[in-house]
Amino acid sequence: MSREGLREAGPGRLRPGRVVVHRNVRRGSIGWIRPARVVAHDERGLLLWIAPGTTVAYEVAADGRGMRSMPFEEWSTCSHRLAEGTWTGGGTLMLLPEGAAHSVWWQYGEDGRFIEWYVNLEEPAVCWKQDGLAGLDIVDQDLDLVVRPDRTWEWKDEEELVERLAHPGHYWVTDEAAVRAEGERVLSLVQEGRFPFDGSWCDFRPDPAWPVPTGLPPGCRRPPV
Numbered sequence: 001m002s003r004e005g006l007r008e009a010g011p012g013r014l015r016p017g018r019v020v021v022h023r024n025v026r027r028g029s030i031g032w033i034r035p036a037r038v039v040a041h042d043e044r045g046l047l048l049w050i051a052p053g054t055t056v057a058y059e060v061a062a063d064g065r066g067m068r069s070m071p072f073e074e075w076s077t078c079s080h081r082l083a084e085g086t087w088t089g090g091g092t093l094m095l096l097p098e099g100a101a102h103s104v105w106w107q108y109g110e111d112g113r114f115i116e117w118y119v120n121l122e123e124p125a126v127c128w129k130q131d132g133l134a135g136l137d138i139v140d141q142d143l144d145l146v147v148r149p150d151r152t153w154e155w156k157d158e159e160e161l162v163e164r165l166a167h168p169g170h171y172w173v174t175d176e177a178a179v180r181a182e183g184e185r186v187l188s189l190v191q192e193g194r195f196p197f198d199g200s201w202c203d204f205r206p207d208p209a210w211p212v213p214t215g216l217p218p219g220c221r222r223p224p225v
Contacts, residue, residue, distance in 0.1 A: 013041040014127075014134060019213055021135040022048060022094070025224035026059075026172050030082065031067075031140070033057040033220050035213035036094065037206070044195075045097040046125075046136070049204075051212045052110070054087040057221075072163050076170035082221065090115075093204050095196055096125050096136065101182045103138070104196050106204065114202040119145035119186050121179050126225050133219045139172055141179045147190050151197060155183070 014020060018038045024031035034056050036048035060066050062079045070078075090108035097103075103125075105118040123139040142164065144156040161179075164171045173179060190197045 014038045014046065016040060017207070017210065018134065019217065020048070021133065021217060021220045022050075023135055023137050023220075023224065024140045025137050026139070027170070028224060029059065029080065030057075030221065030224060031059045033082070033216060034087065035217060035220070037210055037213070039093070039204075039206075043098065045095055045100070046127075047201075048094045048096070049206050049210075050087050050092040050094065051206060051210070052087055052089055052091045053212045053214070055084060055214050055216055056087050057082040057084050057216060059083075068160070072160075072167060072171075076167055084216070091206065093201055096138075099124055101141075101178075102186055104186075106201055108204075112205065114149065116149065117145075117147040117190075117197060119147065119183070121145075121183055128225045130222065131219055133217055135220065137224050141173050143179050143183060145183055145186065145190075147197060149202070151190050151193060153187065153190055 016038050019035055020038060022034040022036050034050055035054055036050045039047040039049050041047070058066070059080050060083045061070070061075065062081060064083065067075050090110045090112055092108070093106040095104045101124055102122060103120045105120060107115045107118055109115050121141045121143050123141065125136040125138045128135050128137065142157050143161045145153055146156050147153045161173065161176065165173065165176060
């Protein structure tokens with residue numbers, strides 16, 4: 001398997017229209033699999049579109065409960081499996097800036113109207129390719145920012161971060177200060193109205209010729225990189 005950071009992709013940048021798999025990984029296990037279509041891949045980073053109705057997979061306990069439906073201490077000691085479902089809402093446009101410890105998601109309503117930006121704090125993505133399949137593995141650091149169209153904002157999931165930090169033997173976040181510092185850095189862009197919070201892509205519409213990915217691509221459950 002070849003591995004490369006997004007910053008190092010160079011001539012190997014992913015072509016528009018290609019389907020890739022965006023995966024959350026947690027201490028060697030897969031937490032989410034989201035097939036997405038490449039919109040652009042340039043000096044600003046990788047821009048992906050997750051269409052409504054896309055088949056996705058997400059980690060649940062053996063009894064079907066999700067991580068948020070139980071205390072983290074219980075989650076960390078129970079067995080898990082991947083369940084399949086579909087991506088709901090009006091679709092998500094996702095920008096992974098080159099080398100950054102966050103991604104920015106544009107959330108749209110079912111009518112295609114832009115609703116909000118969602119800043120997902122995460123370790124920089126690792127891009128991989130094998131057997132014709134391309135993917136990105138990220139480690140979600142749980143703390144997030146929700147930014148409204150008027151650029152008012154709020155932190156999200158602070159309680160989850162605090163709860164899980166109390167279990168360092170099982171938790172994948174190791175440096176809370178670094179996570180918050182990255183969030184503060186992104187907030188400076190929000191408050192100044194700078195890209196990507198300058199209205200770019202708020203009126204995005206996907207290519208109508210792109211079929212919605214239904215069914216997970218073969219090989220998407222391969223071990224995380």
